[in-house]
Amino acid sequence: MDTKKLFKERYEIIDLLGRGGMAEVFLADDTILKRKVAIKIIKAQYAKDEIFREQFLQEARSAGGLSHQNIVTVHDVGFINNRIYMIMEYVPGTDLFTYQHQKDGFSIREAVNFIIQACSGIGYAHRKGIIHCDVKPQNLIVTEDGTLKVTDFGIARFLSNVNPIDEEKIVWGSPQYFSPEQAKGKITSYAADVYSLGVVLYQAVTGKLPFTGGTSKVLMEKHINKTPPSPRSINSKIPVELEGIILRSLSKEPSSRYRNANQMGKLLENLYPNKTPILTLSSENWFKTAWAKVKAGWAAFLKFRDKHIFQVDKDIFLWIIFGAALLAGFLPLIINSLGIN
Numbered sequence: 001m002d003t004k005k006l007f008k009e010r011y012e013i014i015d016l017l018g019r020g021g022m023a024e025v026f027l028a029d030d031t032i033l034k035r036k037v038a039i040k041i042i043k044a045q046y047a048k049d050e051i052f053r054e055q056f057l058q059e060a061r062s063a064g065g066l067s068h069q070n071i072v073t074v075h076d077v078g079f080i081n082n083r084i085y086m087i088m089e090y091v092p093g094t095d096l097f098t099y100q101h102q103k104d105g106f107s108i109r110e111a112v113n114f115i116i117q118a119c120s121g122i123g124y125a126h127r128k129g130i131i132h133c134d135v136k137p138q139n140l141i142v143t144e145d146g147t148l149k150v151t152d153f154g155i156a157r158f159l160s161n162v163n164p165i166d167e168e169k170i171v172w173g174s175p176q177y178f179s180p181e182q183a184k185g186k187i188t189s190y191a192a193d194v195y196s197l198g199v200v201l202y203q204a205v206t207g208k209l210p211f212t213g214g215t216s217k218v219l220m221e222k223h224i225n226k227t228p229p230s231p232r233s234i235n236s237k238i239p240v241e242l243e244g245i246i247l248r249s250l251s252k253e254p255s256s257r258y259r260n261a262n263q264m265g266k267l268l269e270n271l272y273p274n275k276t277p278i279l280t281l282s283s284e285n286w287f288k289t290a291w292a293k294v295k296a297g298w299a300a301f302l303k304f305r306d307k308h309i310f311q312v313d314k315d316i317f318l319w320i321i322f323g324a325a326l327l328a329g330f331l332p333l334i335i336n337s338l339g340i341n
């Protein structure tokens with residue numbers, strides 16, 4: 001007989017993955033679906049309140065409906081011993097903050113590529129009417145293949161509206177990444193997430209936060225009133241256009257920022273169009289890549305011809321292609337001589 005104690009009679013806890021300001025996250029085995037999951041248990045014990053439960057479930061339902069490759073999927077939420085738990089997709093990897101600090105030579109291109117992915121996930125949520133409200137590197141998990149996944153949708157927004165009914169000291173969200181309107185305790189919009197994405201991008205390309213300060217109060221005051229040092233004054237390799245995007249996303253006035261994460265992501269993509277750094281390839285590598293693509297294209301074409309067109313001698317087939325190309329080249333001259341407009 002199996003004597004293991006299972007969480008919710010289904011999940012076998014394997015390890016503690018990490019602790020944040022408001023929760024503990026465990027790695028567990030789903031004994032029914034035979035897959036790994038992450039279980040988040042929120043510290044605050046206020047799930048006794050019926051209204052709270054209903055509101056939380058409502059919020060969780062909308063976050064649980066998000067399905068996107070750059071968002072950590074939520075499988076289930078519920079209450080246990082008056083605490084909230086969430087069963088999530090397990091994402092093996094490291095958060096962006098740790099990743100940046102562990103990696104030698106974290107490049108601007110790499111940083112922007114991660115923020116483009118974050119914008120894609122958060123932008124998708126914005127299209128569905130959901131604001132994240134706690135965008136920070138610790139909530140962006142980077143997997144081994146370089147995919148970035150955003151976690152903790154909507155939790156901070158919900159919890160910040162609730163007064164904890166026990167004495168536990170809880171830190172909601174992170175003042176280093178707060179938008180000025182969040183710092184003022186005002187109702188936030190998608191532009192609040194754009195601001196926080198701007199802070200994450202600023203930190204990713206300069207290695208520094210735009211504002212630092214001893215206490216949360218000092219930090220919030222700076223987000224509201226102070227102008228951050230220009231990113232290029234810290235890292236001169238940052239292109240002017242990229243600095244422009246960062247500074248616009250850090251505008252104090254929400255309406256001066258990008259409307260949502262999608263818009264910000266599009267501009268970053270325009271600046272760094274491809275995940276493959278074609279422009280940085282040496283000319284020799286460029287030629288090799290181009291030649292390999294021509295060869296692969298020709299092989300695919302021959303395969304298609306053999307399968308679908310007809311079986312003729314290779315030389316005759318080449319002559320036909322050559323003739324067709326020649327004809328196509330002369331076609332404008334023929335049309336011109338016939339006087340067709």
Ligand SMILES: Nc1ncnc2c1ncn2[C@@H]1O[C@H](COP(=O)(O)OP(=O)(O)OP(=O)(O)O)[C@@H](O)[C@H]1O
Nearest residue numbers: 017018019020021022023025038088089090091138
């Ligand atoms: N779905 C997941 N898969 C794998 N690891 C995760 C997952 N969710 C969270 N973690 C890990 O657990 C750690 C703690 O997460 P948690 O969200 O509680 O804290 P945080 O994001 O650092 O702070 P905050 O409480 O302000 O959100 C994260 O840093 C991450 O390493």
Ligand SMILES: [Mg+2]
Nearest residue numbers: 020138139152
């Ligand atoms: Mg988190």
